Amino acid sequence: MKMRYRLNWLMASLACACLTGIGCNNSKSGNGASTGGNSTAATGNTGGSSSSKPQTFTLAWSEYPSWSIFGVADEVGLINGKAGELGSIEKKHNVDIVLQLAGYDACITLYGNSKADAVCITNIDILGASSSRNSVAILPTSTSAGADACIAGGVGSIEELAGKTTRGLEKSVSQYAFERCLEKLGKNPADYPFSNMDPEQAAQAFQGKDANVTSIMVWNPFVMQSLRSRTDAKVLFSSDSIQEEIIDMVVVGKDALDRPGGKAFADAILETFYAMNKRMADPTTSDSTMIGIGARFAKLELDDMKTIVQQTKFYGDPKVAKELFASEKFQKETMPLVSKFCVKYGLTPTPVEISFGDAKGVMEFDTKYLDAYVASQASGAAGK
Amino acid sequence: MIRREIPNWLFIGLAVAGVVVLLVGYELLSVRQTRINPKQTTIPSFEKLAEGVKRVFAKQGLPENPKPAMFWQDMRATLWRLFVGLSIGVTASIAIGVLMGAYRWIEAPLSPVVMFLSKIPQTAMMPIYFAIAGTDQKMFTSMVALGIFFSMAQAIYSAVRDNVTDEAINKAYTLGASEMEVIYEVIWKQILPNVIDCIRAQIGPALIFLIAAEWLIGDVGVGYQLRTQSRVLSMNVVFVYLFVLGILGVVAEYGLVWLRRTLCPWFEGN
Numbered sequence: 001m002k003m004r005y006r007l008n009w010l011m012a013s014l015a016c017a018c019l020t021g022i023g024c025n026n027s028k029s030g031n032g033a034s035t036g037g038n039s040t041a042a043t044g045n046t047g048g049s050s051s052s053k054p055q056t057f058t059l060a061w062s063e064y065p066s067w068s069i070f071g072v073a074d075e076v077g078l079i080n081g082k083a084g085e086l087g088s089i090e091k092k093h094n095v096d097i098v099l100q101l102a103g104y105d106a107c108i109t110l111y112g113n114s115k116a117d118a119v120c121i122t123n124i125d126i127l128g129a130s131s132s133r134n135s136v137a138i139l140p141t142s143t144s145a146g147a148d149a150c151i152a153g154g155v156g157s158i159e160e161l162a163g164k165t166t167r168g169l170e171k172s173v174s175q176y177a178f179e180r181c182l183e184k185l186g187k188n189p190a191d192y193p194f195s196n197m198d199p200e201q202a203a204q205a206f207q208g209k210d211a212n213v214t215s216i217m218v219w220n221p222f223v224m225q226s227l228r229s230r231t232d233a234k235v236l237f238s239s240d241s242i243q244e245e246i247i248d249m250v251v252v253g254k255d256a257l258d259r260p261g262g263k264a265f266a267d268a269i270l271e272t273f274y275a276m277n278k279r280m281a282d283p284t285t286s287d288s289t290m291i292g293i294g295a296r297f298a299k300l301e302l303d304d305m306k307t308i309v310q311q312t313k314f315y316g317d318p319k320v321a322k323e324l325f326a327s328e329k330f331q332k333e334t335m336p337l338v339s340k341f342c343v344k345y346g347l348t349p350t351p352v353e354i355s356f357g358d359a360k361g362v363m364e365f366d367t368k369y370l371d372a373y374v375a376s377q378a379s380g381a382a383g384k
Numbered sequence: 385m386i387r388r389e390i391p392n393w394l395f396i397g398l399a400v401a402g403v404v405v406l407l408v409g410y411e412l413l414s415v416r417q418t419r420i421n422p423k424q425t426t427i428p429s430f431e432k433l434a435e436g437v438k439r440v441f442a443k444q445g446l447p448e449n450p451k452p453a454m455f456w457q458d459m460r461a462t463l464w465r466l467f468v469g470l471s472i473g474v475t476a477s478i479a480i481g482v483l484m485g486a487y488r489w490i491e492a493p494l495s496p497v498v499m500f501l502s503k504i505p506q507t508a509m510m511p512i513y514f515a516i517a518g519t520d521q522k523m524f525t526s527m528v529a530l531g532i533f534f535s536m537a538q539a540i541y542s543a544v545r546d547n548v549t550d551e552a553i554n555k556a557y558t559l560g561a562s563e564m565e566v567i568y569e570v571i572w573k574q575i576l577p578n579v580i581d582c583i584r585a586q587i588g589p590a591l592i593f594l595i596a597a598e599w600l601i602g603d604v605g606v607g608y609q610l611r612t613q614s615r616v617l618s619m620n621v622v623f624v625y626l627f628v629l630g631i632l633g634v635v636a637e638y639g640l641v642w643l644r645r646t647l648c649p650w651f652e653g654n
Contacts, residue, residue, distance in 0.1 A: 105611065105614075105615045108615050108617070109614050109615060109617065112425070112426075112617035113424075113425075113426040113617070113619075114417075114420065114421055114424065114426065125615075128615075128616045128617060129617060131423070131617070132421075132423050132424060132425040132426075132617045133421060133423060133424070134423065167603075170603070170612060171612060171615070171616060172615070195603040196602065196603040196608060196612065197519070197600075197601050197602075197603065198599075198600045198601060201514070201519070201600045201601045202601075204514070205518070205519045205601070208515070210518050210519050211518075212518065212519050212520050213519060255420075255421060346616070347616045
């Protein structure tokens with residue numbers, strides 16, 4: 001009996017240890033292979049793509065100003081985030097977009113492990129993910145222009161911060177911004193310790209005047225909340241000094257783009273994003289859209305959202321978005337810096353091959369979909 | 385027939401087969417996943433797992449200023465937090481549980497509170513613990529201690545009430561024992577095996593609280609590393625940590641069963 005007891009435990013423990021990992025990883029989202037036949041059949045149909053069964057694609061997104069747009073687009077009916085239900089843009093492109101809302105980290109894990117076809121992510125974190133999945137950035141949504149900030153309480157200047165630990169998300173966009181801003185200010189990042197803490201928890205600890213958390217590097221809405229709840233809180237530096245370096249984007253797996261309907265999915269994502277930007281620009285819908293985003297994002301009021309949108313500059317114009325991806329600075333300076341950061345902190349073991357428009361890289365920045373959107377708008381206008 | 389014995393060799397053979405099936409199943413899943421995406425890290429092959437092992441044990445820091453490997457840093461932090469937290473939680477719950485079981489005037493005010501709080505899932509209490517305990521070492525240990533305290537105090541109180549008979553206590557009094565002697569010689573010795581079983585049952589929950597806390601605010605430790613490595617998609621490192629957690633669970637289980645057998649041989653077979 002003793003023997004049996006022991007072995008049972010051994011087996012149970014082994015099984016638990018291994019199954020924890022396997023259980024949540026063994027199926028793949030959006031089964032393209034089994035539905036491939038449908039679209040082939042439909043190509044002979046003169047009715048065009050709208051008569052074939054729409055393919056399903058999943059977008060993993062977290063609440064952030066230029067990404068919460070997708071949540072609001074679902075609310076206003078442009079797209080429908082549920083599987084099997086279509087909004088107006090989904091109907092037009094004959095594709096079923098499934099919105100998967102999760103925390104920022106969780107989105108990266110979902111995407112990297114092929115549980116989502118596309119993800120809302122920054123140009124820093126995507127390099128880590130692209131080393132396990134070939135990726136294409138199809139749309140820059142915004143750049144951080146003050147939305148990532150180092151906030152300190154009881155620390156008067158950057159000189160005083162030296163030697164004091166700043167808390168924020170390690171090996172991620174926060175740490176990148178922290179180091180780059182210091183470099184820009186002529187400081188050596190090695191003199192400024194940085195230690196991991198979840199941004200939300202760090203902001204809460206800071207707001208609660210935790211003696212161990214005197215300075216934090218976080219993103220919005222935590223920046224705004226922290227400044228508001230502590231009168232002695234001060235922004236020491238922010239991503240305002242490194243504009244167009246931190247890019248918030250939508251990235252799609254190369255495998256997903258190659259699946260039937262992949263291009264339609266990318267087109268629909270772009271159309272949704274720009275349609276929502278138009279709503280924000282249009283005086284009749286602007287406030288309600290902003291309020292919608294603010295409510296989703298962090299229960300913010302209109303005035304706060306106006307500040308947030310200044311600190312997170314939207315790429316509301318596809319031509320500006322294209323200029324960014326095509327610019328010398330982005331290709332020759334920003335991405336190599338990001339790549340260096342990723343190797344330094346072990347996000348990628350070796351530099352990731354990055355390419356711009358020739359599809360050679362593991363990580364590809366492609367303006368093809370932006371071009372297609374601009375062209376479709378032009379022909380749409382001509383048609384009228 | 386139910387519970388019919390099978391030969392030992394067959395039992396061992398089947399046990400080994402179970403593990404082999406698990407490993408083969410894992411490998412098949414890994415191969416399948418690799419066919420879908422050759423670069424996948426979701427279910428790493430055994431080769432990739434070996435790389436993961438190498439990575440977690442690789443020396444850190446500069447050659448002139450070496451730091452322990454990632455694995456040892458994390459394990460030391462987590463096990464120390466667990467040990468201190470468990471020690472405090474277990475000691476406090478034994479004290480309160482025994483007193484509640486021994487004295488009606490302590491039982492009366494405490495039992496409704498302890499009963500009520502032990503029924504709230506302790507993970508749901510986490511936001512409150514965060515707010516009370518701050519973000520340093522103290523916070524991790526209090527997370528573990530508070531997390532196990534209520535349900536363990538409740539269990540020990542029940543053990544004293546139900547397992548220690550009035551006859552045993554009265555006999556001790558008749559033989560001239562003082563109150564302290566009754567508590568130590570009769571109550572404590574009678575419930576010791578229950579206490580050990582309680583600790584066995586609480587190690588799992590204690591680890592859950594600790595890993596959850598490290599996940600959110602840690603800058604070292606198993607929970608911190610699991611979160612960070614899963615974000616950068618180094619699942620081979622994640623699997624190594626999970627495997628070690630499993631092994632530690634088995635070791636703790638054996639250790640405590642052995643302790644119970646050694647300290648309370650009379651209890652076996654009850």
